[in-house]
Amino acid sequence: MFLAKINNVNLLDHFEKIYLITSYHTKDRLKDTLPHLKENGIDPELFVAPIKYHFPHYHKYNTEQIWPGKLSVACAYEQLFQKCLIENTETALFIEDDITLLNNWENIIKAKWFSQKNWYMLKDGVQCHFFGMSNRAMRDFLNKYALNNYHIDFAFNDLDKNISTSHFTRQRSVEKQVPSAIDTEEDKYDLQF
Secondary structure (H helix, E strand, O other), X not given: OOOOEEOOEEHHHOOOEEXXXXXXXXXXHHHHHHHHHHHOOOOOEEEEOOOHHHOHHHHHHOOOOXXXXXXXXXXXXXXXXXXXXXXXXXXXXXXXXXXXXXXXXXHHHHHXXXXXXXXXXXXXXXXXXXXXXXXXXHHHHHHHHOOOOOOHHXXXXXXXXXXXXXXXXXXXXXXXXXXXXXXXXOOOOOOOO
């Protein structure tokens, strides 16, 4: 059972599953992110994205600038959405590995997210670093964008123009506190376990 309760906010009352997406080359982020989430009562299931260098030819022959890291995270979400559909998961929360929850996040999420009935998709801001999806939204996403190279953030925004957004998190890579794993043309690294 995943712990997800803090200050009378029980995320498992609203989401059947809670996933934390990471990758092999961003695994060092977890040493900060996992304790931070646990301090805030969130103990998600870890999901590791495919290694981005599995996509070099796709990157090379595309007509637009698409980094393998972008494809890696898109594949991770597609795999998770498929997993949720196969398991008949009605609602799921997805968190990326560079997230920081802001002070008072519990009150904001209660007021902005949990007051809604029959929601389709819930997002914090314009990026896809902390968002909830209904089964219907996951199915719609896969039907419209599976195997597509469209940017994942844009796809979510296009999928539902009425997405409920709020601002109770920060993304450390966007704020340049940790290196980006998406918009870097080359970030050679050694796999060490």
